[in-house]
Amino acid sequence: MKIKFSPEQCIGCGSCVMACIDQNDTPIADGATARMHIREIYTIKNGRGNVSYAKDGCVHCPSMACAKQCPTGAIKRDETTQFVWIDHELCINCGKCKDACPFHAIDFSMGMPDKCDGCYQRVAQGYEPACVRTCLTQALRLEKD
Numbered sequence: 001m002k003i004k005f006s007p008e009q010c011i012g013c014g015s016c017v018m019a020c021i022d023q024n025d026t027p028i029a030d031g032a033t034a035r036m037h038i039r040e041i042y043t044i045k046n047g048r049g050n051v052s053y054a055k056d057g058c059v060h061c062p063s064m065a066c067a068k069q070c071p072t073g074a075i076k077r078d079e080t081t082q083f084v085w086i087d088h089e090l091c092i093n094c095g096k097c098k099d100a101c102p103f104h105a106i107d108f109s110m111g112m113p114d115k116c117d118g119c120y121q122r123v124a125q126g127y128e129p130a131c132v133r134t135c136l137t138q139a140l141r142l143e144k145d
Contacts, residue, residue, distance in 0.1 A: 009139035016131035023130035058105040066097035083118030
C-alpha cells in the first residue's frame with residue numbers, strides 16, 4: 001500500500017498535518033514536529049507568482065536504507081500494509097537510521113527517532129491513515145499495490 005500525494009489537488013490547508021499530530025499525540029508544545037509536512041513552493045512563471053505544495057515524509061521505500069543501517073533491527077516493514085515503522089523497544093537512539101534516510105524523513109525532536117508509519121495499525125484494521133481521512137481535496141489517497 002502507498003499513500004499517494006497529488007500536488008495539483010493540494011490547497012495547503014494543513015488538515016493532514018493536524019490529523020497526523022492528533023493521531024500520534026505529538027506534543028508540539030514541547031518542540032516536537034509532525035511525522036509528515038506539507039511544504040510550500042513559490043515560483044514565478046511568465047511574470048506571475050505561483051504557489052504549489054509538496055508532501056515531505058517517509059515514502060516507505062522498498063530498499064529501506066534506514067533499516068539496513070539499524071544495528072538492532074528496530075526498523076520494520078508491516079507485512080499486511082507494507083508500511084515501515086520503528087519498534088521503539090528495540091531502538092538504541094544511535095541515529096544511524098536518520099543519517100541513512102535519503103528523504104530526511106526520520107526526526108529526533110522528541111529524543112527518539114520518529115517517522116510516518118502510514119498509520120499501519122489503522123490500515124490493517126480497515127481504516128484510512130489519519131492524513132488521508134482528513135484531506136479535504138483528496139490530494140492524499142491510500143492506494144493498494
